[in-house]
Amino acid sequence: MAGTNTDLVIQLRQAILFQRIRTIPELSRVLSASFPTVKKHLDLLIAHGEIDEQVSELSNGGRPAKQYQYRAEYAQGLALYLELDAIGFQIFDAVGTNLSFGTEPVEKNQPHVPALIRLIHRLLEQNPHISFLSVGVAASVENGQVFFAPDYPSLQQVDLKGVLASQFDVPVVVENDMNAAVIGFHEGHQRSQQSLIYLYLGKNGPGSGILINGQLVRGSSHFAGEISVVPQYDKKTFGQAIARRQTALDPQTIDAISRLTTTFAATLNPHLLIFNGSEVTEHDLEQIRSKTAEYIPEAHIPLLIRSHWETDYLNGLTRLGLQLLTEQPLSANRRTSS
Amino acid sequence: MAGTNTDLVIQLRQAILFQRIRTIPELSRVLSASFPTVKKHLDLLIAHGEIDEQVSELSNGGRPAKQYQYRAEYAQGLALYLELDAIGFQIFDAVGTNLSFGTEPVEKNQPHVPALIRLIHRLLEQNPHISFLSVGVAASVENGQVFFAPDYPSLQQVDLKGVLASQFDVPVVVENDMNAAVIGFHEGHQRSQQSLIYLYLGKNGPGSGILINGQLVRGSSHFAGEISVVPQYDKKTFGQAIARRQTALDPQTIDAISRLTTTFAATLNPHLLIFNGSEVTEHDLEQIRSKTAEYIPEAHIPLLIRSHWETDYLNGLTRLGLQLLTEQPLSANRRTSS
DNA sequence: ACTACTTATTAAAATATTTTAAAAAGTAAA
DNA sequence: TTTACTTTTTAAAATATTTTAATAAGTAGT
Known part of the structure; x- marks a missing residue:
């Protein structure tokens, strides 16, 4: 697309979504880009259905700045976390609001990966708006690959991110549970x-x-x-x-x-x-x-x-998923239903 | 100056000085700026006397790229480190090469700051090319201010960076000794x-x-x-x-x-x-x-x-000083003798 | 020595971004 | 209600950067 700075688009999404910056003057300061440049890229995101414009009542002396915010309905994400005998999940929208959640039991001594794939298949069918995945495991993870998983022998040395990304053709992030929890707490505070x-x-x-x-x-x-x-x-x-x-x-x-x-x-x-x-x-x-x-x-x-550990854990997975969403290139981030 | 991107100038200096990147194509890749932009800013730095251009013999297939490097003679820095009964110092050039060093005794129970100021006065007179200072102390330091210095009661709560910067009108950095040492080791390796x-x-x-x-x-x-x-x-x-x-x-x-x-x-x-x-x-x-x-x-x-701890410590102070040098705005970084 | 190939450099055109000035839209006080 | 003041937004001009194509300068093989 003409005149599109992918980097700036990503920074805009993240500033609006994670730093809760809502006006162009502030975005301009924070991202150190000029007003017209910020406006131009925001218009792009609005045209793309990612962002909403609102006229606000608040003012600090002069003409009140328009408020921009992320559209909750733009996309949905699925967070999953593995436990010894179950897989928990949560579906959330593009601003991180929880839409639904549940757990799926996993038989003792049954491998987790096939169960995980079956569950995701089912949830994606039931919920076609889901466009990215976020998975938490109590194991050491590097770049989506499970390294050391004493409690989950079937996960050991599995490239979980690779497996899921190729299976479902959506962006995937995999993270250790404690890391997700600090991220979740940090985000919330x-x-x-x-x-x-x-x-x-x-x-x-x-x-x-x-x-x-x-x-x-x-x-x-x-x-x-x-x-x-x-x-x-x-x-x-x-x-x-x-x-x-x-x-x-x-x-x-x-x-x-x-x-x-x-x-x-x-x-x-x-x-x-x-x-x-x-x-x-x-x-x-x-x-x-x-x-x-x-x-x-x-x-x-x-x-x-x-x-509250579980809340922080899930918030962390949500945050990591949204991070993924913000990093997608423009117009390539929807599972088109056609 | 027309068409000067201060940020890019700083990044260029740091890439050449610290990452030892020498050719425009590489600089262009590392800083993600185009060839012409990099060239233009390099020309500025050359005109300013900071950088030298050389034609090189080495080639990797086609026309060999010109080599650019920092001019050692461009500036000199003075690193000082406080000990209980002495102040050590080292003078170095713009690529970090040691030019001279020495120690100055400090009388028992005498405050360090006046002794430090006297020593710097003397060294600056003897060596008019020195244009920035770097000071190491065994104390906790934040933003140039000494916080907690059990071994140096006269330094406690002193804004050492502020004092020296206003006294000598040059950029100053003050750092804790162990922090300087890790930085020095890291730099060297x-x-x-x-x-x-x-x-x-x-x-x-x-x-x-x-x-x-x-x-x-x-x-x-x-x-x-x-x-x-x-x-x-x-x-x-x-x-x-x-x-x-x-x-x-x-x-x-x-x-x-x-x-x-x-x-x-x-x-x-x-x-x-x-x-x-x-x-x-x-x-x-x-x-x-x-x-x-x-x-x-x-x-x-x-x-x-x-x-070797003392080497690492001094290298760290040198590195911090050079960092200061690279951060100076163009054409404001020389103590003009006029 | 010539030819094919690789890479760097230069120059010009195309784009993108910032700066500047003017206009618009509000607040607050006389 | 008017006036003065603030701040945002728009539009135009000025700058800066990147892209593209052409040129220069080398290597390696025949």
Whole structure:
């Protein structure tokens, strides 16, 4: 198309969708492009059905700027997450609103990939507007390929993104569960350039997702965040120290978590440490905070907060899917029904 | 000046100086700008005396591309680093080659800032080509301001960058010593997007510098890398565990370092862990490696290597100074002698 | 030495973007 | 309600960048 800067189109979509910037003057500033250029590309997106224009009432002194926003109906995405005995899913629209969700059981010892493909087939038929997929797995993933999946032997070394993309001919993103969760939390809280760590204690050992300056830390061998093996006591790692805990956390567990908090504070010094709200109480957090203060000056302790893990996980998958949507070239991003 | 894209000028300088890209076709690819645009801005830089053009002999099939390189004589920088009882310095040219160096004693209990200013005054007079300053301190620094400097009470809360910049009217950068060291190592080894951690055991407690995906980790309260307080044993932190070591490392120290290595591998999973070559031997590294393998699978252990700390530190300061040089607007980056 | 091939450079035309100035659409106060 | 002021939007002119085609300068093989 004449006069189309693909890069700028992508940046526009992302600024409108993720940074919630709504007016041309602001878009112009944020993307450092001129008013006419921004307008021209917005017109393109409007013509393409991706964006809506609205006259607004709000003003800050002079003529109020028109508001531009992403059209929820433009596309739909499907997020799926693998569990040991089931596959959960959620369908969402182009602004990330949840439309429906459900779970599909997977037989014990049955491989996940065929079940996943069957489920996607069914959902795509029932819902022809779905145009991109986002998949979460509790395994280490690089560029859509599953590397190391101790809990899912049938996924080991599978190029999940490749398999699904060629099978369904839509954009696909595959991500580790903890990474998706930090991304989801980050998205929901608009803490753009901060560093966050998401902590999951887990039944079969803990895990974490790490975001530094807004960037995921994956590690050289996809091992980043595998905090279970961190040595903490003469004869115990973090994983061993918290293994015998009950639902109500005992002092030993509190101490182990405090030591881990100290370790993070003394290495990455993040702004925020996020706990799974169903694993720790507010009272636990207070205890962790005061115990941590015995190891390190309070000024350096990250903010300790609870969040809803599954929500964050799904938000992360949604966000990754939408990211995919924004990166599509113009006029190639719809599954045409013809 | 007509038709000058300041951003592109900066990118050109950095690509030529730091990435060692020498031909227009390559510059064009790397900066994703067209041949004519790159050529036009290069001509500007040549006219300005920053860059030299050379015809080259090398060819890869067709007409050989002209080679462009930064002119060493274009400018000089001064790097200074504060020690408890002295200030070290180094003068270097625009491609980072060391021209001269030395140290200036500072009296016990005398404040560092006046001594630093006197020294810079003297060096600038002796060497009028110096046009930018780079200062290293063993303290936490943010945006040129010294935050927390337990070893240098006279620096506490001083806006060192502001003071020097207004006093000498040249660009100034101030950085923490460990951060400068990782930057220096990274620069010298061209490992562009990898994650590195520089470990310094130290006489008065250890420290580290952390680089993730080529980005410095500073932390929310400038505490990143303060590994001394990491809990490692029932009753000992890393700092305490290595405090009583001799020049030859004992098994306890080796174990503590191995635990720290494990901790880093299980959180950031970096590619490389760099030790101060004058603090550990190759044999120590082997022991650390095999001890670490008792805590974590070998595949995830970072590469352990020794490097020369002071060289890396100075290279880092040099690099930061040159970075400053590349960021200057055109024709405002020379201390004119008129 | 000639020919075919490869790659770099230059120049001109085609496009795209920014800048500037003018017009439009609002607010707020006299 | 008018006037002064702000801010957005549009349109035109000025600039900047990319694309295209032509030219230059080399290599390698015959």
